[in-house]
């Protein structure tokens with residue numbers, strides 16, 4: 215029986231579907247997946263308004279559903295499953311998120327909102343890989359979402375009520391089931407049908423392929439899909455763990471055969487992924503340049519605009535601007551119609567200089583500093599460090615201290631940190647339960663983005679942000695307004711020299727990787743000395759996976775650390791050892807999103 219190669223990969227793993235939805239069970243078993251069903255007890259109760267987008271809400275709910283099952287199964291029997299799948303389907307219309315109706319009246323209210331209009335259905339999916347070691351549960355979470363746009367016909371009130379009385383709406387998001395009677399309400403859809411039914415199977419398979427087949431193989435998989443004779447080779451390769459490099463086999467054979475006449479089937483796979491990699495720096499630089507020229511800011515105020523108008527407003531050449539804008543369209547940053555260019559959703563969300571989740575600062579840092587540092591990669595690799603040209607690096611110490619680069623560079627660094635911290639703060643603050651603490655001190659807390667999130671999540675908690683005086687001096691312009699702001703205060707100081715503010719929870723987020731082992735030891739022993747018995751230390755770092763295939767973001771950062779500082783990302787095992795060495799025990803670990811791991815350790819009461 216035909217089976218998608220990644221589904222076959224899961225055949226010998228213990229897979230659990232954390233969902234009671236009969237539709238999800240059916241879709242996945244039709245796809246040939248073998249799994250157990252353990253419905254989640256997580257109630258859909260997250261605060262919708264705290265998410266920047268509806269899909270962020272659906273993804274988080276999916277993740278919490280799966281984590282609930284992971285925790286319960288781990289506690290109950292120690293044979294923790296290998297993989298847990300959670301999903302959440304929501305319907306969104308006019309800024310509202312609709313879930314399952316609570317009663318018939320609610321169903322009527324939902325259906326009359328959808329009547330005659332277009333809405334979106336989002337399914338968020340979390341795939342959790344579980345690892346249990348010494349009775350401890352570690353998880354790695356991958357997540358994604360899919361959107362399908364659905365158009366409803368204009369229906370009479372009688373018909374809606376008749377549909378409601380059929381009973382079908384009650385266990386379905388938005389109050390309808392497209393796969394059954396509800397199909398009669400739907401005029402058209404744009405996107406994946408199964409996504410509306412409750413599970414985006416196609417995207418799920420792609421995500422698994424991304425996880426199970428190493429990045430370099432992307433081009434190969436694509437070719438195989440539309441070339442039947444090649445499937446054979448693919449199947450063979452897919453049986454091998456870590457087949458990434460083995461795939462080179464096809465290419466090696468290709469080299470030997472070069473010059474002979476080839477049939478289409480015997481051509482080596484088209485290296486799409488590799489070509490994208492080769493051109494990657496051009497794409498980055500195009501993005502950086504458009505940001506620097508404030509193209510996205512302009513288009514947020516006035517759009518659509520033609521290239522000539524954009525050029526005159528940002529004072530650039532018409533020809534060059536047109537080229538740059540088209541590249542941005544190809545990269546998904548802009549949209550283009552006959553009336554001109556406008557921002558894509560991605561740009562509107564992340565690329566405006568004053569957006570809530572702006573990555574402008576981080577882009578600026580990469581453009582101004584990291585870019586220059588990477589031009590010396592070859593000599594740095596030869597020498598093993600960047601001693602020769604330190605001035606260019608965005609070395610944390612250098613950028614933050616007064617003697618080194620000026621105020622602008624420091625602010626640039628702070629903006630970058632602020633943008634990244636805002637993106638991850640929710641995950642870091644909620645990855646583990648911190649409700650037993652009443653005072654926290656965020657060491658190197660910079661603009662206070664995480665501190666404010668902690669204050670919001672834990673209303674009993676007061677948070678002190680401790681950072682260098684040169685940093686604290688500039689924090690004012692980053693402060694939010696709102697009721698929780700009183701919980702957060704700022705104290706200037708150097709965590710290597712000055713005494714640390716008292717707190718029962720110390721927090722280090724993205725700090726340890728800046729420093730070499732010797733300094734990390736010094737810092738941890740100072741924290742351990744200030745930490746009261748029963749107190750805790752929360753560490754969030756970019757996860758450097760033990761499995762090199764899953765570790766791409768961490769490894770890349772590690773390389774840029776080599777260039778820019780003497781630190782480097784540490785693996786989870788290493789972080790855990792470090793904490794234990796400094797007298798912290800009861801180490802709990804959570805992997806959040808795709809990039810961070812969060813570790814909470816306790817100083818035992820003696």
Ligand SMILES: Cc1cn([C@@H]2O[C@H](COP(=O)(O)OP(=O)(O)OP(=O)(O)O)[C@@H](O)[C@H]2O)c(=O)[nH]c1=O
Nearest residue numbers: 233234235237302303386387390391392410411412
């Ligand atoms: C729009 C639409 C939705 N659904 C069902 O709506 C439920 C959504 O609710 P959920 O909270 O995501 O899932 P659940 O059913 O409560 O299960 P669980 O995963 O255990 O939370 C899922 O069932 C879906 O199939 C359909 O069957 N057809 C449709 O056209």
